[in-house]
Amino acid sequence: MSNESSRPKRMTSRGLKPAGTRRQFLGGTLAAVAGALVTGCGKEGMEEFLQHNFRELSKDELNQVIARLEKEAERTYGKKIRIGNEPPMQGVIYGYALDLSRCIGCRRCVHACVKENNPSRDPQIQWIRVLQMEKEKGVDLEAADAYYNPEEVPQEGHFYMPVQCQQCKNPPCVKVCPVGATWKEPDGITVIDYNWCIGCRYCMAACPYGARHFNWGEPTLPTEDVNPETHYLGNRPRPKGVVEKCTFCIQRTRKGLYPACVEICPTGSRKFGNLADPKSEIRYILENKRVFVFKGELNTQPKFFYFYGV
Amino acid sequence: MSLPPFRSLPLLLAGLVAMGSVLAAAPPPSPVVDPQDIQVPKPPFTEGIFPCTSCHDPKTMPANTKRRPLEGMHADIELRHGPESRWCLDCHDAGNRDRLHLVGGEKIEFTASYLLCGQCHGDKLRDWRVGVHGKRTGMWNGPKLYLLCVSCHNPHSPRFKPLKPMPPPVPPDQIRARRTRP
Numbered sequence: 184m185s186n187e188s189s190r191p192k193r194m195t196s197r198g199l200k201p202a203g204t205r206r207q208f209l210g211g212t213l214a215a216v217a218g219a220l221v222t223g224c225g226k227e228g229m230e231e232f233l234q235h236n237f238r239e240l241s242k243d244e245l246n247q248v249i250a251r252l253e254k255e256a257e258r259t260y261g262k263k264i265r266i267g268n269e270p271p272m273q274g275v276i277y278g279y280a281l282d283l284s285r286c287i288g289c290r291r292c293v294h295a296c297v298k299e300n301n302p303s304r305d306p307q308i309q310w311i312r313v314l315q316m317e318k319e320k321g322v323d324l325e326a327a328d329a330y331y332n333p334e335e336v337p338q339e340g341h342f343y344m345p346v347q348c349q350q351c352k353n354p355p356c357v358k359v360c361p362v363g364a365t366w367k368e369p370d371g372i373t374v375i376d377y378n379w380c381i382g383c384r385y386c387m388a389a390c391p392y393g394a395r396h397f398n399w400g401e402p403t404l405p406t407e408d409v410n411p412e413t414h415y416l417g418n419r420p421r422p423k424g425v426v427e428k429c430t431f432c433i434q435r436t437r438k439g440l441y442p443a444c445v446e447i448c449p450t451g452s453r454k455f456g457n458l459a460d461p462k463s464e465i466r467y468i469l470e471n472k473r474v475f476v477f478k479g480e481l482n483t484q485p486k487f488f489y490f491y492g493v
Numbered sequence: 494m495s496l497p498p499f500r501s502l503p504l505l506l507a508g509l510v511a512m513g514s515v516l517a518a519a520p521p522p523s524p525v526v527d528p529q530d531i532q533v534p535k536p537p538f539t540e541g542i543f544p545c546t547s548c549h550d551p552k553t554m555p556a557n558t559k560r561r562p563l564e565g566m567h568a569d570i571e572l573r574h575g576p577e578s579r580w581c582l583d584c585h586d587a588g589n590r591d592r593l594h595l596v597g598g599e600k601i602e603f604t605a606s607y608l609l610c611g612q613c614h615g616d617k618l619r620d621w622r623v624g625v626h627g628k629r630t631g632m633w634n635g636p637k638l639y640l641l642c643v644s645c646h647n648p649h650s651p652r653f654k655p656l657k658p659m660p661p662p663v664p665p666d667q668i669r670a671r672r673t674r675p
Contacts, residue, residue, distance in 0.1 A: 464629075
């Protein structure tokens with residue numbers, strides 16, 4: 184899908200409520216006063232206040248926004264940061280499969296994800312949660328423990344189920360967002376415009392997987408830990424008061440790379456690929472292995488599958 | 494003029510035989526992936542041990558093919574893989590120590606050791622070839638690196654070793670939101 188067609192044109196051009204007009208009105212003298220009052224700072228703060236939703240930005244506007252955000256990020260983190268906006272690839276729908284018979288619960292994925300995606304270190308935010316469950320009980324969330332910490336894993340009689348954003352085909356989080364700050368891209372990744380999110384956390388309440396996380400405090404991210412390769416809709420540094428979540432490492436996968444959690448997994452339990460390509464690994468798994476989706480009864484239709492490889 | 498049946502029969506038989514040989518000669522759909530397509534990392538040799546022929550030179554050190562417990566060199570290797578009777582030269586080639594050999598005697602490079610493993614673990618080899626068993630890194634839509642069986646499973650003692658888990662998440666009651674940047 185091309186950059187242009189992936190984003191709906193400005194709402195005005197679709198004959199809907201002319202949101203552009205409201206904003207343009209604000210852009211006048213009133214806005215100058217209101218912007219300065221609300222943000223308490225100068226030109227940049229006002230630009231941020233007046234910024235449109237990512238999907239409504241023209242190419243030029245987006246470049247300006249990105250330039251401003253890169254400057255801000257460099258000032259905050261003392262490091263040059265690239266904020267990309269690679270569009271979805273045509274004919275690609277991302278899918279993920281995780282082999283429950285192989286995962287040993289070592290949490291390498293959790294920490295590789297943190298390293299890649301620039302979440303706050305304190306207060307701590309992690310996009311992947313590994314649940315230790317009892318083999319006798321099967322997938323039973325009441326008997327799941329995310330805080331296990333033995334000397335060695337796997338522990339006798341237990342299996343491990345990492346949970347992250349399931350990239351639902353029918354995402355309840357998108358449905359409830361009152362402002363359209365989160366949506367599903369044509370390649371199947373549900374993304375968030377952190378500059379449009381108002382922090383109401385309806386999406387967190389709607390997500391049955393606990394996959395969304397809120398920046399309750401000002402995020403801390405030491406300069407040496409910042410990953411400077413980012414995407415606007417993915418791992419760029421987030422402000423306080425917005426929701427964030429796994430994006431299948433959008434900054435990597437849209438360039439053809441595997442997500443960071445796939446690259447790190449020492450057991451090779453994590454599989455990733457294009458659901459639309461009949462020759463992909465992911466399709467082989469769906470067609471030949473015993474596969475299930477988590478909480479399938481909710482009809483969220485995840486594109487994250489769990490399977491038993493042996 | 495048509496041939497009498499007894500004269501056409503040998504022709505028919507010959508035709509059938511010819512057809513059969515053509516069928517037999519046509520290669521069955523081969524599961525073997527072109528080795529060019531499989532990029533594997535360097536096998537995980539002990540530092541400085543390869544090439545093996547730097548010690549196992551057939552001129553200075555003729556192969557001793559007698560099954561015996563090893564003393565001195567390689568005594569650290571504890572073989573815990575398959576039946577008791579298994580030993581070094583079942584896989585390592587006595588004639589050329591820089592190669593392994595398949596059960597049929599065919600010599601293979603260490604980088605193709607998956608063929609050797611697949612002789613017994615055929616189901617795993619099948620899954621490895623399609624990217625289900627084992628690990629691939631690189632590009633989901635381009636060149637990949639396939640880890641060898643021996644990258645994760647020590648061939649002398651193949652069970653996957655337990656790992657120390659990385660730190661658990663901070664429990665919610667210990668998370669404090671900060672008002673400002675420190």
